[in-house]
Amino acid sequence: MAETHSLQDMRPQAAVAAKVFIQRDYTNGTVCQFQTKFPSELETRIDKQQFEETVRMLNNLYAEAEKLGSQSYIEGCLACLTAYTVFLCMETHYEKMLKKIAKYIQEQNDKIYAPRGLLLTDPIERGLRVIEVTIFEDRSLTR
């Protein structure tokens, strides 16, 4: 059978060495914020600033998603008026922000974290409770 995969694809993914969980920061209530404290396990893998920048950006995105602004008012009224059938057609503001966040995380993974053997998991998959950072084994060091 013709091999259509590149050799790169055929190589197995690096093994997972550890997982770090960035917990939620509840100091401001139940607003979705994550702790920006740099976990010690990542010290050898990524810059502190880089990581904190990522988390801060995520926090900002979530804060914007949960913001009680005109967007949310209009959406609410519209929903009421249409007996919530608008939810069948339209995406809510929060959902739009979640997509943006997913894209941001994907981009961060591709550009920054994957080359360093790390992988960020979208916290929505964990119920917005934690950001899971998977640390991959650096086989190059063991060679």
Add this chain to the structure above:
Amino acid sequence: MPNSAGKRFKPTKYIPVSTAATLLVGSTTLFFVFTCPWLTKVISPAVPLYNGLVFLFVLANFSMATFMDPGVYPRADEDEDKDDDFRAPLYKNVEIKGIQVRMKWCATCHFYRPPRCSHCSVCDNCVEDFDHHCPWVNNCIGRRNYRYFFLFLLSLSVHMVGVFSFGLIFVLHHRERLGALHTTVTLVVMCIAGLFFIPVMGLTGFHLVLVARGRTTNEQVTGKFRGGVNPFTKGCCGNVEYVLCSPLAPRYMLDPRKKPHVKIQPPFIRPDLSDRQITIKVSDNGIHGTIISSKSKSSLDDLDDKETQPPLPPKADRYNQLKNQMTSSEESSLSGKTHPSTPAMYKYRPSFGTMPKVHYHTAGEKIVMPDDRKTSAILEEGVRGHDYRSEPNLDLPEYANAPLHRTFQSSPLQLDSDPINSRSLSLKQGHRRPEKGQLSALQPQTVTSTPYKSVFSPNTLSNRNGSLSYDSLLNPSISPSTANECMAHRGMPSMGFHSPYLPTKMCHIREPEIQRQQVASTYSPVMPPRSVGRQSPHPRDRDPSPVRYDNLSQTIMASIQERKEMEEREKRQMLHGRSQTHIYAQDSGVFDGAYGGSRDNLMGVGLVSYGQRTPVLRHAGSTLGRAPRTSSTSLHTDHSPEGPYRSPAHQPHSPAMPRSPSYSHQKLSYISAHERTDSPRLGGPREAMKVNGQMDCHPSAQGATLSPSRHNNVKKVTGVGGTTYEISV
């Protein structure tokens, strides 16, 4: 009712919701069919319209409350609860707006329930902002659907009131024919409405209060905030606004969506540690440890610029941390805390710890010519850094033996990246600078600054084993590039450790000694469990240099500069086929000059240079060599806050350097001149040194004061931040 194998079908739980739905829809339908036509005729068509709308609203909210995910948390992955499951306490406290809130461990869902979250036993799920489980909608009321539940209650109340009122009007107008169908039906509807009026209104009122106060039913019923402060309240208006106008919260129980595949393959980029990890041994007062500094390269680069101002206070903390983390080999607490200034130190820190000679040898690198050593020696005074390349063969184990040493691993990148940095590091902006130009100015026959450079940047810095020791400083390994260069120039590639201060002969002599030393413990100055002290048992012995990165920057710079200069000079010398003594002399001169200009901590370097000169002097038979050293040592005794961190004096240069007195004399004069111009700071010691250079007896006097109890080769050099290093010359 079919019973599926996996899931138990409990019909009973659907009874309330079915009942509620039936009653609602049925009653309203009856109302519309039997009561509304008359009302339309008699009162207005707006009546059914109004009722219709309200009913629609009720239905919509009822549906949303019933079918909407209330905010169920998915079960935690195994990986997440690995730590928590066995050792975790039942409760975890978190502070929210100043109030301690307890988070309970959920055994079913395997995570600590976020604040306001509760586990619903009916649904068997943890629900966010759990309010209650409503049997009438057969659903939990949580964050996502509380608004619809609340609106349902409100609209149902309104609807009930409307239906009851209009029914009453109908009945009152049809009093005489109560037995008629329409009237009967209307009466029934009114009864139903009346019957449920009290509970529904009661519930509505209750929730109105809850919304106003910003509490959930669960919190109210369990009395969480009884007599206390609710950290989740936003004020009455804020709470109402939050309930009614906040955006629809997201669903957590999503279908597993296809995630974009992210390829993760080693090798991975490391922030500041690349494959080359440099271990720097910092001699401390008995604390050892391996610290891997993980500084980002960028931060390191930044440090280049900031090298001159490493913040002192944090450094102290860092040292403490170092102490505490001696054993942490993998993660450096330092890296987290040490910050940008540290990389500068790394950068400029030639390795101190190992016997330069040894390293050079094993590494197969170029042996540092005496000049180089001088430079390194000088440098090491102020510089504590890892000699990245200078000691490629730094054997970690050897270093590890040094009880007083802490091993730091820092990215060699830092050091390597800047060969020129060493120059820039030089504090002596004026004089240190430049190597070639100044050196030539100072000493026509001096070598170029290349040796310096080679000592520092590639070599000194890239100490694989990274031991910070004066030894490495003394004998900075030459980087491969420079090494080649040096090779060409130096005549003694085969030499082992060549202390800058020692003549070739001495080097040979010392070699076995060094080897021995190295084997026994790490670098002689560094390895032996030297207490802070300065005593060096052997001439070569150097006390472990307490590596305080922040202290090193200036000193390091200076020493790097010196070293470069020395190397250059040396190279030139070699080219000219000068005798070693010349080189030594020159180097020392250069160093002195360099040191002169630098800060006080550079004095150590100067001292080192003196040390270098010592052999010459001694050779000349004068005791000045020693004297100046000692004197200068005393001068450099800075009180370093870290008392224990005494830099090991370079002791490699055994006094007996065979140098031609005349030559050295000549050189010394240069040196002294240079020094004089350079270092006003040096002050007394300086002068002593200068004097020494000129074969004066001043230093001896001073030296005497200093070294009675010590090895007279020991010089104290003050590093940046007050760290005092002892250099044995």
